[in-house]
Amino acid sequence: MTILAAADTRSAPALRIGRLALDVPVVLAPMAGITNTAFRRLCREYGAGLYVSEMITSRALVERTAESMRLIRHHESETTRSIQLYGVDPNTVAEAVTMLVAEDRADHIDLNFGCPVPKVTRKGGGAALPWKLGLFREIVERAVKAAGDVPLTIKMRKGIDSDHLTYLEAGRAAEGAGVASIALHARTAAEFYSGTADWSAIEKLKNTISSVPVLGNGDIWSAADALRMVDETGCDGVVVGRGCLGRPWLFGDLAAAFRGAQSASSWPTENSAVTTLEPSLGEVVHAFRRHAELLVEFFEDEDRACRDIRKHVAWYFKGYAVGGELRAGLATVHDLAELDELLSQLDWTQPYPGADAEGQRGRAGTPKNPSLPYGWLDSRELQETHRVALAEAELSTSGG
Numbered sequence: 001m002t003i004l005a006a007a008d009t010r011s012a013p014a015l016r017i018g019r020l021a022l023d024v025p026v027v028l029a030p031m032a033g034i035t036n037t038a039f040r041r042l043c044r045e046y047g048a049g050l051y052v053s054e055m056i057t058s059r060a061l062v063e064r065t066a067e068s069m070r071l072i073r074h075h076e077s078e079t080t081r082s083i084q085l086y087g088v089d090p091n092t093v094a095e096a097v098t099m100l101v102a103e104d105r106a107d108h109i110d111l112n113f114g115c116p117v118p119k120v121t122r123k124g125g126g127a128a129l130p131w132k133l134g135l136f137r138e139i140v141e142r143a144v145k146a147a148g149d150v151p152l153t154i155k156m157r158k159g160i161d162s163d164h165l166t167y168l169e170a171g172r173a174a175e176g177a178g179v180a181s182i183a184l185h186a187r188t189a190a191e192f193y194s195g196t197a198d199w200s201a202i203e204k205l206k207n208t209i210s211s212v213p214v215l216g217n218g219d220i221w222s223a224a225d226a227l228r229m230v231d232e233t234g235c236d237g238v239v240v241g242r243g244c245l246g247r248p249w250l251f252g253d254l255a256a257a258f259r260g261a262q263s264a265s266s267w268p269t270e271n272s273a274v275t276t277l278e279p280s281l282g283e284v285v286h287a288f289r290r291h292a293e294l295l296v297e298f299f300e301d302e303d304r305a306c307r308d309i310r311k312h313v314a315w316y317f318k319g320y321a322v323g324g325e326l327r328a329g330l331a332t333v334h335d336l337a338e339l340d341e342l343l344s345q346l347d348w349t350q351p352y353p354g355a356d357a358e359g360q361r362g363r364a365g366t367p368k369n370p371s372l373p374y375g376w377l378d379s380r381e382l383q384e385t386h387r388v389a390l391a392e393a394e395l396s397t398s399g400g
Contacts, residue, residue, distance in 0.1 A: 014258060015213060015237045017050070018151025018180035020080060020108055024048045024258045025237030026226070026251065027183070028244065029217060030055050030084040030112065030155075033311075037075050038294035042287070043244065047251025050082055055112050058087030058096035072105055082108040084155070086115065088125050088390045090135070090142045097146035109147055111140065113156040113170065116189040122371035123393035124386055127157040127189035130166040132382045133173060140177040151180035155217070155239070158201050160370050161190035164377060171205050175212055183215040183239045189370045193242070193363055203233040215239050221359055223250070223257035242362030246315025248287055253277045281320050282348030288316045292339060306333050319357030321350060 015025035026049035028035060033054065040051040053071060060068040074081040083106045087093035093111070100106040113136065115126030130136045144152045154174050159165035171182050184205050186197040197218025206214040213236035216229045221243045229238055244250045256277070279287075291312065295305035313330045322330075326345060333339045373389040 017108065017153060017213060019149065020050065020151055020180075022048075022050055022237070024255045025215075025230075026050070026254045026258065027215060027237065027239045028052055028251070029239045029241035030110070031241055033308075034245070036071070036295075036298055037073065037078070038291065038298040038305075039248070041075055041077060041294055042248045042291050043251045044077070045290075046249045047253070047255040049251055049254070050080060050108065051078070052082040052084050052108075052110055055084050055086045055115065058085050058089070058093045061085070061096045062092055062099065072100070080107045081105065082110065084110040084112055085143075086112040086120075086125065087139065088123075088129060088135075088393045090138045093139050094142040094146040097143045097152070101146065101148055101150050106150060108151050108153070109143070110183075111143060111152070111154045113154055114185050116157065116187075116192050116370070118371035120393065121160075121189055122373065123389045124373050124376060125390075125393040128160060128370065128372055128376065130156060130170040131160055131164060131376065131380060132386075133166070133169055133380055135382050136170055137173045137177060140174050140179060144178040152178075153181045153183065154179055155183040155185065157185050158188045158198065160372070160377070161188050167201060167205055168208050171209050171214075175209050179212060181213040181215060181236075182209060183217055185217040185239075185241075187218055191367050192365045194366050199229060199233050202229070202235050206234045206236075213237060217241060219243075219360075221361075223253040226254055227257055242360070245362045246312055246318060247361075248291070249277055249279065249283075278352035278354075280348065280352060281317075281322075281346055281350035284316055284320065285343050285346060285348060288312070289339070289343060291316075292336060296336065302335055306335055306339065309333070309339075315361050318361060319353040319355075321353075322346060 015022040028040065028043055028049060028051040030052045035052060035054050043051055056068050056071050061072065072083055083100060085093060085096055087096065097109055100109060112126060113130050117126065120126040121128040140154060156167060156170055158167045167184055174182055184202050186199055186201045199216065202216040215237045216233055216235040217239035220226050220229060220238055220240050226238045229235060240250065292305060292309045295308050296302050299305045310331045310333060313327060317327065326342060329342045333342065373386050375383065375385065
């Protein structure tokens with residue numbers, strides 16, 4: 001990935017987002033507690049694309065809280081620094097964007113309008129906010145202006161529920177405001193992560209937006225899914241979220257698929273051997289151990305890193321024959337020495353288990369009535385009674 005000047009005459013990239021040129025049209029979706037520097041670095045070691053930070057609250061960033069300042073730090077190897085912001089107040093969002101640009105902390109900024117988590121939507125944020133179209137438009141317009149030459153993009157959902165869809169109007173408003181691309185998770189907030197993503201909505205948005213790229217998100221569990229989404233919807237690129245949980249090598253598979261490669265990419269193993277993208281248990285162990293090592297560097301605390309890697313155990317070892325006692329031990333590990341001892345007990349020669357390792361991973365849940373501020377759906381206009389809820393919406397550093 002490179003950052004191009006306006007007059008650059010090199011061959012066209014697979015995807016261009018403002019001045020960013022991506023050689024493969026793939027974006028790592030922001031995921032709270034997942035897409036920290038450690039995981040982004042790991043994914044980059046396997047493939048190519050744009051790797052976005054965890055969602056960071058604009059107010060916390062403007063107030064320069066210790067946690068928000070830590071989350072916006074990038075490793076020197078992250079040559080394109082991408083940060084996602086969440087906010088509900090145009091002034092605060094604009095101030096946060098101004099700070100990132102003025103202090104040269106980001107090469108790309110994304111705004112979150114898709115979070116379905118109740119603690120966010122019940123205060124009018126995330127996927128609930130585009131319902132108030134005037135507020136949405138003002139936030140995006142102010143953010144684009146503050147970003148200047150730094151590409152400013154948005155990620156959103158279809159709407160609140162099937163009776164309150166917002167994505168086409170919001171897409172047109174964002175395009176008019178000058179965003180560099182628009183990403184759509186093809187579910188409503190009510191659907192959360194359940195059921196099947198409605199890829200036809202991505203196609204409708206693509207047919208509505210003419211001047212900027214439209215990216216599709218939802219149910220990309222493999223490179224084949226990504227190619228099928230592009231083929232069926234005409235979208236310009238894909239955003240991958242839960243599909244890469246415990247599978248950072250998916251980005252290598254995606255790169256090979258979009259480049260039309262006939263052979264698999266290299267695995268960054270200790271002996272630099274070229275293998276397939278259907279990993280043996282030993283290759284999974286290597287990735288898992290590398291992830292833990294990068295988390296130690298990120299947190300600067302081995303205990304905290306090991307507590308964090310625990311949640312990745314089920315994802316990495318999905319489908320592999322790893323005994324219950326070993327899984328329990330990995331899920332309660334306290335330090336790297338203990339981790340290494342447990343990993344040494346596995347049969348590293350165990351082959352890829354096939355279908356058992358494929359398919360959905362991560363949270364899915366069931367459809368639910370979205371939590372919203374009282375009377376939120378009564379009008380598309382922002383009411384005075386809702387300003388209190390909005391004022392409380394930015395009090396945490398992450399929404400999910």
